Amino acid sequence: MTQSTERLEMIRVDVRDVDSLSAVSNAFSAGSSRCGIYVLHFAGGYEYVGQAQDVLARFRTHVRSWSHPVVALDFAPVPVEELNETERRVIQAKERAGVRLRNSALVGLPMGDAAVDVHVTRAEQERWLDGVTPDIDVSGRCTQADGRDRSGKNFTALALRPYYDVLLDILAAYVRHVLPAPESTEKTFWYVSAMPSTGRTSTWQRVAAITVNNVETLVIGETTENGRVFLDGFLNVAPGLRLPSTLNVELVEYRTVGQVQTIRAEAAFLEFAVYHPLVRDAARTTAMGLLRKGTSMMGRYHCVPLADDIFRRIHREELAR
Template sequence: VFLGDADLDTVVSMEEQAAWLRSRARATTFSERPDDPALRGRYDKRFMQLASRRQWRSLQPVLQEYAATCLPAPDRTELSFWSVTCLAAKNLDGQRLLMRLNVFWQEVMTVGLDTITGTLWYTFHVRESVLKQAGFKAPTFARVHDHHYDPGGQDQVQVIADDDHAGDALRLLADPAFVAAAKDFNLNLMRKGPNNFARFHCFALADHMLRPRHVPLGGTRGERGGGPRL
């Protein structure tokens, strides 16, 4: 039950939001995306650097699956309610941050590279209560960490997956309990207000996220168009 009005309601109706939470369907069309040529040009080179890494082929389907299953109306909410950053300058010892997906005032998904082993790792922030109610059991390749950011409140945990190039992150995104917790958390963050990281959005990375898996980018180029629905 959603109480009160939110900016999100003008983009995705409350009925659509409620139906999306209940549904297990994946988004398959992305025809109402915004665009900002100046912003696009600012981060295109960073995406080209990311796409040139050998890990990109493992990373891309995970990003596509997350966008299709864990973000409400991802084309309509892009930029205004969520954004992705690419190759952030800040890095940890031996770790390279490849991308982050932000909603409202916090990250909800981060992907990094262990520069020593060459393996990818993923972190997700999800709704803790939903995760427990749905009976989530952490697989051997994942662990649940008691970590939260203030914007999302206390009812959140961080799920960490170390990818061994065998699709661990995709298996996590196929878990109904995990997806339910991610959807609930993301939707509630969006209802709190618009995305505050839009100025760092990498459209080129989003181009590859917002298209059906296994479809060449050129085949869906025409789907990007129109102005942002705010």
């Protein structure tokens, strides 16, 4: 069946009680365009508007990423050069109609052009969201770090911690597998801080945090308990995204963006979790939405020598592959 959304004719594919992937695949005849605007319909009445150059690949990602089942997909073929404007028009029409959209502050990919598109093309963003992890060459970024000043009270204190090498593994795993083109977007769109004072207590303090746009997405802390020190922390992803049921997940309210899903665990487990497809997809979707919101207002807190060491660790891991 077809329906009109702001004069755009969309084909409806019902995916309830069937193999959803097969249903969507069968809706496209050989040679038909898969580039266009789509609307996901969720059980419970929410919708999500997006654009894709290959809607089948994007739908596969959505099926495994959202916690609420998708019951229908609307799609209209649109030329690639018209995707941004058409996406904007459909979202605005949905909002005027009072539709409950999942294009939320954290997970939504803002309509139209975004500043990050200069560094990561929309096609590259789509492949990233579809789970593709391309090779990365950060050798130039590492060369820039050679001979750089490594002074600074916070970084010096952190680098002397006995767990610093382990911390670098955790941070490097997140930067490599969650943030697209991290060497091109650091400081402007995301930053890493050393020994931030936020939330410090007598038994716990942040030792490093990665912030995308203006939202903390990964925080590693140091807990002192009975004279023993160990690393733990949390990973924030958008609400409504599917996560493994075995994780310790809670809903936390942030003043600026509302609710987030917070995964709390020992720091080493957070590194392991980033490699789990569900966690990786949720983290990537969240980070991409935040990157598309625009640049960070807090880039002055970026700890350059810590970032240098993170990129050196990524480079070492890439050479060892």
